[in-house]
Amino acid sequence: xxxxxxxxxxGLVMLAxxxxxxxxxxxxxxxxxxxxxxxxxxxxxxxxxxxxxxGYGALVSFGHAMFFSLGGYVVAVLLHHTNMxxxxxxxxxxxxxxxxxxxxxxxxxLLGLVVGYLALKTRGVQFIMITLAxxxxxxxxxVSLQYYGGDDGLMMDMRNTMPSIQLDDPWAFYYLALTLLxxxxxxxxxxxxxxxxxxxxxxxxxxxxxxxxxxNPLPFRLTAxxxxxxxxxxxxxxxxxxxxxxxxxxxxxxxxxEFLAIVTLGGLGTLLGPIAGAAVxxxxxxxxxxxxxxxxxxxxxxxxxxxxxxxxGMLGRYLKGxxxx
Amino acid sequence: MTEAGVSAADxxxxxxxxxxxxFGALKVTDDVTLEVRSGEIHALIGPNGxxxxxxxxxxxxxxxxxxGRVSFKGRxxxxxxxxxxxxxxxxxxxxxxxxxxxxxxxxxxxxxLDCMEGGSFNLVANPRNDAALRxxxxxxxxxxxxTGRESRQVANLAHGERRQLELAVSLARKxxxxxxxxxxxxxxxxxxxxxxxxLGELKGEYPMLLxxxxxxxxxxxxxRISVLVYGRVIFTGTVDEVRRNxxxxxxxxxxxxx
Numbered sequence: 001x002x003x004x005x006x007x008x009x010x011g012l013v014m015l016a017x018x019x020x021x022x023x024x025x026x027x028x029x030x031x032x033x034x035x036x037x038x039x040x041x042x043x044x045x046x047x048x049x050x051x052x053x054x055g056y057g058a059l060v061s062f063g064h065a066m067f068f069s070l071g072g073y074v075v076a077v078l079l080h081h082t083n084m085x086x087x088x089x090x091x092x093x094x095x096x097x098x099x100x101x102x103x104x105x106x107x108x109x110l111l112g113l114v115v116g117y118l119a120l121k122t123r124g125v126q127f128i129m130i131t132l133a134x135x136x137x138x139x140x141x142x143v144s145l146q147y148y149g150g151d152d153g154l155m156m157d158m159r160n161t162m163p164s165i166q167l168d169d170p171w172a173f174y175y176l177a178l179t180l181l182x183x184x185x186x187x188x189x190x191x192x193x194x195x196x197x198x199x200x201x202x203x204x205x206x207x208x209x210x211x212x213x214x215x216n217p218l219p220f221r222l223t224a225x226x227x228x229x230x231x232x233x234x235x236x237x238x239x240x241x242x243x244x245x246x247x248x249x250x251x252x253x254x255x256x257x258e259f260l261a262i263v264t265l266g267g268l269g270t271l272l273g274p275i276a277g278a279a280v281x282x283x284x285x286x287x288x289x290x291x292x293x294x295x296x297x298x299x300x301x302x303x304x305x306x307x308x309x310x311x312x313g314m315l316g317r318y319l320k321g322x323x324x325x
Numbered sequence: 326m327t328e329a330g331v332s333a334a335d336x337x338x339x340x341x342x343x344x345x346x347x348f349g350a351l352k353v354t355d356d357v358t359l360e361v362r363s364g365e366i367h368a369l370i371g372p373n374g375x376x377x378x379x380x381x382x383x384x385x386x387x388x389x390x391x392x393g394r395v396s397f398k399g400r401x402x403x404x405x406x407x408x409x410x411x412x413x414x415x416x417x418x419x420x421x422x423x424x425x426x427x428x429x430x431x432x433x434x435x436x437x438l439d440c441m442e443g444g445s446f447n448l449v450a451n452p453r454n455d456a457a458l459r460x461x462x463x464x465x466x467x468x469x470x471x472t473g474r475e476s477r478q479v480a481n482l483a484h485g486e487r488r489q490l491e492l493a494v495s496l497a498r499k500x501x502x503x504x505x506x507x508x509x510x511x512x513x514x515x516x517x518x519x520x521x522x523x524l525g526e527l528k529g530e531y532p533m534l535l536x537x538x539x540x541x542x543x544x545x546x547x548x549r550i551s552v553l554v555y556g557r558v559i560f561t562g563t564v565d566e567v568r569r570n571x572x573x574x575x576x577x578x579x580x581x582x583x
Contacts (some may be wrong), residue, residue: 195445195452198436205425212385212423213440213498214412223446
């Protein structure tokens with residue numbers, strides 16, 4: 001079966017599962033099911049975005065939590081001022097997602113542009129460390145924002161509003177998040193196969209060859225980095241609305257590490273693999289935390305085993321295979 | 326290539342003018358002046374450690390020169406970065422194959438064609454579905470003798486085939502000069518002979534700077550030969566002149582040419 005068909009088939013199976021799962025769970029008396037699925041879908045959005053630059057560009061960002069947190073904080077902070085009746089630079093504020101979300105995404109794009117421009121001057125381990133350093137800066141800025149709760153974070157009094165979609169309804173919220181995930185995956189797939197994507201992937205495989213074909217590496221890598229930042233920021237926006245709460249924890253290096261672990265767990269450079277990775281990671285976290293607070297004791301060795309013996313993560317071998325030599 | 330009134334052989338496409346490069350006290354490129362004229366194959370030979378790879382890096386813009394000038398098509402490109410020189414039409418192959426191993430042969434040539442202006446930021450169009458691009462790519466794949474291999478992944482090509490693909494990737498861009506860094510390296514006798522035939526066919530169409538250890542290939546293909554020893558060009562001349570020159574024989578050719 002060709003690679004294209006494997007991608008389509010896997011994608012459709014995943015989509016069917018994610019559509020049906022809440023309906024099935026609703027038949028049981030398990031109230032945590034829908035929130036769990038919502039978390040999986042939100043995480044999936046973040047890790048698919050991260051996979052775009054790691055799997056296809058070998059740009060290992062260890063700081064993507066900064067975009068996750070920024071997306072969340074922008075909507076939470078603006079909502080906070082709106083509800084307080086403050087004006088923001090003379091603007092009365094709004095609770096409309098159609099306005100707040102694009103603003104938050106714009107902020108993530110700008111941060112991605114600055115961080116990416118500086119970090120992409122380096123390669124390999126230096127790149128990892130620089131992205132980590134920037135994320136730590138964002139983290140400490142958030143902690144120091146006493147007005148917005150500092151360490152304790154900032155509660156949102158309500159979710160954002162959207163015409164004809166009740167974000168307060170957990171079902172509507174879940175299916176909105178799922179729709180955004182589907183659109184984002186299709187968009188990433190389009191990019192990967194585009195003229196841009198061909199060059200971006202060539203830079204990973206042989207930068208020297210690409211440069212000697214006339215390619216200036218920085219603009220290509222920076223574009224992908226910004227797109228990835230925006231996708232992760234969208235996940236952060238959804239997270240803030242889901243939890244109705246933002247904290248500096250969203251920006252910790254541990255969060256960036258989780259994203260990295262999930263991408264690796266699911267299969268680098270497959271877009272769909274990380275979604276499966278998110279489901280397994282978040283699912284296991286849920287199950288193991290019931291059993292013990294120190295759930296990482298079990299999760300850690302499992303990740304090591306999958307990394308060592310897995311077929312390029314859970315779905316890497318399958319999704320990358322099937323291509324006739 | 327030939328302009329009215331000017332003999333093709335007179336036009337210099339690529340010229341190096343008193344080029345220098347030193348790593349500390351070691352002069353790797355020492356006052357190198359060299360010229361590749363349109364239509365000619367200019368071979369660069371020299372023992373290991375003569376500074377050939379460094380010189381190529383300076384020509385292609387991967388390494389800055391300490392002093393001197395590199396001119397390409399009459400334009401001073403000394404301060405241009407590698408990708409800008411490539412866009413001007415400087416094509417090259419590498420001593421160790423530099424290819425994108427996950428692409429298919431066809432994808433790789435399409436990439437090369439699509440990067441003529443430095444690559445596109447079109448996030449939507451799939452270049453693999455562009456019939457004109459595919460057709461042109463197939464033309465160059467055929468030109469280097471890889472027809473039938475177009476859907477094969479580069480990682481699964483034999484060594485000789487990868488060398489052929491490197492050539493196709495460069496040729497597809499209609500380069501104004503080809504810098505070939507040991508195109509026969511690591512090849513068996515049969516593959517090597519095929520590459521010599523191929524380069525022979527391309528001779529006249531593309532000016533080439535050919536760095537090669539295989540003396541039979543060099544003497545078969547080259548119009549002129551420059552001999553590089555310890556970073557200096559000790560002699561430039563025709564094949565016969567190089568064969569006869571005693572300095573060259575003692576420095577490099579040894580018994581091989583006798």
